[in-house]
Amino acid sequence: MVEVSPAPLRLVVDDERALRPRPGASVPVVESEVQLRALLRALSGVDAVGAEARAAKLATRSLKRETKRAAIDLALSMVDLTTLEGADTPGRVASLCAKARRPDPEEPDTPTVAAVCVYPDLVSTAKTHLAGSGVRVASVATAFPSGRASRAVKLLDVADAVVAGADEVDMVIDRGAFLAGRLGEVFDEVVAVREACGPAHLKVILEVGELVTYDNVRRASWLAMLAGADFIKTSTGKVAVNATLPTTLVMLEAVRDFAESTGRLVGVKAAGGIRTTKEALRYLVVVNETAGSAWLDPALFRFGASSLVNDLLLQRRKQRSGAYARPDRISVD
């Protein structure tokens, strides 16, 4: 297996009680499937009732006034504006890119979103329309969403996206191999994709709705991080269960613990099903109180969503003017 070199330490928080790696922290080099299995088995289990209770409790936090305004802007800046349909066209992607650059033309100080997320064949279109905007282009790859293709095909898919200029690649893990216990295979594939990405950032989609148990989510999170993921992502958005608050909580615990024991910060992307500002703010609270303030940054937390943006814009206007704007004042894309 390929040795993974840890990314440079990026613990930027000056708060003395903030998370910091333990002395001698480094990413362990995984040399065999036996060792990988031992590493993942050594992780503490997750009690489902307890994890769900914790998430439900955090969901009762109430964000008001300045906090709410700041959180809405932060959430906007964390959105990967996504279109992943068979019916996608260059025109559709162009209009989405315009939205990404200026989400609310009547409110010029509205932050731009983090990225536009498309299929590989539309990366060049997105790239053209986002040139100079600072908005990144993310592409799904590796036979998204099922991942049911040979390694060679998956790597070609990745190469396609990277050559077209993708800044970020969202891969899917082989859930079949993971559930069958072929962990080395899953690991090797992430490592191979990581290499194929070159300078592009790698987000590893766990597809939590198919892993089902929180124990699996925690183990898959660690597997992906050990294999070099820059981000771990909940879901494709294409199965029945996508991002949930407790699942995201478990993944945030994983990145926190990983940072503490290796010194490397990995991001989390919650994707699928998050449509309202209220839900998005709950996620930010869970980020804040689980991984900590370092993760309140588009570099380390993202929302994979499409309709969420318009609700954020509506609520943003409400915060400023005190009244809800007519939905028609917000562009429909």
Place this chain on the structure above:
Amino acid sequence: MDDAPASTLSALEYDPAPESAALARLRERYGLFVGGAFVEASDGATFETLNPATEEPLAHVARAGDADVAAAVAAARRAYDKVWRKTSGAQRAKYLYRIARLIQERSRELAVLESLDNGKPIRESRDVDVPLAAAYFFYYAGWADKLDHAGFGPDPRPLGVAGQIIPWNFPLLMAAWKLAPALAAGNTCVLKPAETTPLSALALAEILQQAELPDGVVNVVTGDGSTGAALVASPVDKVAFTGSTEVGKLIQRRVAGRPIRLTLELGGKGANIVFDDAPIDEVVEGIVDGIFFNQGHVCCAGSRLLVQESVAEEVLRRLRRRVDQLRVGDPLDKNTDVGAINSAAQLEKIRELTAFGEREGATRYTSPCALPERGYWFAPTVFTDVAQTHRIAREEVFGPVLSVLTFRTPEEAVAKANNTTYGLACGVWSEKGSRTLWVAERLRAGVVWANTYNRFDPASPFGGVRESGFGREGGRHGLEAYLDV
């Protein structure tokens, strides 16, 4: 990701999100509830109840003297003889269902009132105390016409008049725990709330009026310890007490030799036992819920953490991080995790015991959270290097103070957990079911929680052994305390 949009904030510093105090509909004066009406004390005496978060007075409340207690007991006796003993189970159920629904309808008012008078965070009064109070009424409403099938033989009879004395830590919920089974079984009641938290019981009395519960079936007498003593000395058929072990023993002496049934729910020094295979993130939450829920003013609090030595360091590191996160402050703020200590006297007791802990050589860690200037506050505190001989390991602190001890084997965990004069509740944390059952079988405690703590349900009996008292509240077992069986 240098070209990523700049973050707009470094941390979510939550702005204040207070619930409105006006929702409590506070009145300047509150009377006693006797014979279905609110009345002044016969000698006109009153006392002040304070908001422990500000030390400001909330209201003047009538102080019941001997004559008032006698009048309340007489009203309960009349109501029992003339009305309630002849009321069918189905009819009693109807009233209980009504009360439950009215609690739900007035839940916001009750939650705010409870937080004002007690100091507990609104999140807990809103999400725990008030919904559970309604749930106990709903649950026992269901039993009222099914007593024949409760396992106590055909047609079990009520006891008569019950004198019920409740503590200040869960004022409304404890009133529900006492009243709901008593009324379902066909008894009438005289309820005596704690001196520092009389208001929610009086709001509940208003609800009983609204529900058109017959006059005198429930009476509420407010006052201090002397009011409680007068109630215990009265010609009642049953005394139910929740409170300190010291007062419980006193009551037991007072009722000895009289034809009075007694149940006592007293103090505790609960052990929360963490094995090395336990789910660590949920363990940390469970420890926090066990000792910092309701400022640690919980008789079954997990105030002794027994953690396996091999994971002690890891658990404590995570616990400390989590304790630092607890938001201490305004009980009415929806984001507050830990509210105010209920009274100056309780704060003094916590301070005394924690000072003793330091003197005895335990290592103290206190959350660096800022505390408001006025009011009664105590920052969440964890003691490590605690020995079984220390007072903080043996005595009930009844505050946000955790004592951490370690163990090496399951046998040692059980021996240490049982090494207390109390026996109310314990927690066991392990992913291994067989071990959890092995430990639970050997713990001398009325309640054992597995992979959770401080979880309550009306269908589940609750109560202690040894100096934690006797008798059960909740579930089918809770009926036995109010039936002549």
